[in-house]
Amino acid sequence: MKRDIILAGVGGQGLLAVAAVLGEAVRSLGLRLKQAEVHGMAQRGGAVQSHVRFSDRPIYSDLVREGTADLVLALEPMEALRYIAYLRPDGVLVSDTRPVRNIPDYPDLARILAELAAISPHRLVDAALLAEKAGSAQATNLVVLGAASPFLELPEAALVGGIRAVFAGKPDAVLAANLRGFELGAEWSRAVA
Amino acid sequence: MATQLLLGNEALAQGAIDAGLSAAYAYPGTPSTEITEHILRSAEARSGEIRCRWAVNEKTALEAALGASYAGLRAMASMKHVGLNVAADPFVNAAIAGAHGGLLVNVADDPSMHSSQNEQDSRLYADLALVPCLEPSDQQEAYAVPAYAFELSERHRVPVLIRLTTRLAHSRATVEVGARNPSNRLSVPEDPERFILLPAIARRSYERLVARQPDFVRDSEESPFNHLSQHGDRSLGIVACGIAHNYLLEVTDGAPSHPILKVGQYPLPERMVRWLVEHCDRILVLEDGYPFVEAKLSGLPPRSAPAIHGRLSGDVPRTGELTPDLVAAALGRGALDRRAASSVPAPRPPALCPGCPHADTCKALHEALASQTSARVFSDIGCYTLAALPPLAIIDTCVEMGASITMAHGASEAGLRPAVALIGDSTFAHSGMTGLLDCVNAGAQITVIIVDNLTVAMTGGQRSAAENRLASICRGLGVEDAHIRVIEPHPRNHAKNVAVLDEEIRHPGPSVIIAQRECIQTARRAARRAPSGGPR
Incomplete structure (x- = not known):
């Protein structure tokens, strides 16, 4: 098996935490992993992305080639649209629908969502709604990961283990909200199918 | 052997720790920062077994590392590429004075200027200072390089430059790690006068450094980080430096059909390069950063056959980070079937945080x-x-x-x-x-x-x-x-x-x-x- 994923979002949304959860899950399964991250200046509210690749066979490149990603997982709709050229023709798009409008010329949201909805299969999730339900407005990143979980080809237990590992040392309530957010996202995604 | 999930920077740091590192100094700078942060988090640094400090700048960091090397310990200084400009004075002169305990200068270059004001290539600094340079191609090599480089540094009594680029520095992978080897004991050089760079002594030391260059080339010929594969279709020979080797394997599904020279140690392994040039009709050089190897192979007119292709020839863009898609294009493979990029997204530059x-x-x-x-x-x-x-x-x-x-x-x-x-x-x-x-x-x-x-x-x-x-x-x-x-x-x-x-x-x-x-x-x-x- 092999999965090539583009993670996209805005600095400060918790994209690296999603990458870390995936990394821990993949490691716990004894699979190989390459995960290119963005550190430094771009993290300050700018567009951030990460390439995550895992397989049971050797992985050469740290970067995913355009037209080959199995999945684009985005925490923000415009950032999802920025990377669709990476998707393979039948690749999956999963994105939060709520925009982060921290630039003066944010494009027409309806147009963004329409372009995203034209990609099949897709999951466009209002993550804030489910994160609220999970008990933490900050858990939107885990909700989106949950919504993407049916397409990751990883056992859910491994992902839950990844969340536990990444949020170890955080207050119990934070861990619980993140776990619940992930579950709500996963349930929603299965229900949509 | 245990498996850890490490950034290229962290793999390099762990490799140095396990190779008996005693002293590490650095000034933070993207994409190099995580080398030193990993050491600071280590049990060895927390117990004081390894002295690890953020220095005021890259120059003071490298000089402190040189002092620790003078005292016989394995030491290193880490910085981003432009930091080596600040530390250029100790770097070039430490090459002449030489190392005693192994001395590594770890430099992370930033092609495409993700977080920098230029994309200068640190391999040119190693060339300038006449010292060996190692360029790991993946995280596992980044872990292996420090032990090898410390040994090289102590054998030849010169600092060794380790060059990473952003992509490897900030990409995480599973890495097999070993146990920590004992560190060096305190000792002073047997020939301490070489550290006094008065002109009369510096001239002798410089002659010695120049005389050692053929040894460095010989080491490159035998390096575990350089490899020549002579198999395949000789209409093209490919030189793949550092991370470019991974991209080459990626676009050829792990089985390139041409002879390949993988380069991870400089100065260039001349015998291997000569074989490639003499047996292949054309040469393609794949490297992240400047056209450093391509320029060396191209020479001045009249150009010797075969034709050399790379960033100077326009087969790969002259500027910016190398990617697997650019490698595929340079090999004449068309782009994959893909969706057109959307024209809707607006640029989203970084900004000061709310409340800054x-x-x-x-x-x-x-x-x-x-x-x-x-x-x-x-x-x-x-x-x-x-x-x-x-x-x-x-x-x-x-x-x-x-x-x-x-x-x-x-x-x-x-x-x-x-x-x-x-x-x-x-x-x-x-x-x-x-x-x-x-x-x-x-x-x-x-x-x-x-x-x-x-x-x-x-x-x-x-x-x-x-x-x-x-x-x-x-x-x-x-x-x-x-x-x-x-x-x-x-x-x-x-x-x-x-x-x-x-x-x-x-x-x-x-x-x-x-x-x-x-x-x-x-x-x-x-x-x-x-x-x-x-x-x-």
């Missing part, structure tokens, strides 16, 4: 300078550089570490006033202090604003070298007490701060305003660590 004290300083400065159309704000390297972008759009320059104060000095003396320098606390400690002494000695009419957020913010919140000593440093450098002003940049103090800035901008000599309020990010992290509140 720098924004409050810049707003006050904007008002203080509102009536001064000739005013220029010379800025520096740090988060506050983002004040170049709207809506603040207040800075006029950002060139390199420390250039705010010194450029303001020169511009002011040339007649361009008011000349304001905007510099961070850590950058001031790194390279601003000496320039301020120039200004004091010249009586220059400049206003220096030190935006003091009590941390090295852009790289993740390392300790700032001059924390809480900025005023006394400025006083010590000779700035008049009355013209060292401390303000708290906060919206509630806006009018007060504008008045202070206005007064000092009118002062006909050097003045310093320290705008002090903790970085919003580190303050938030501290609050999370201590939920009960209270001072940091």
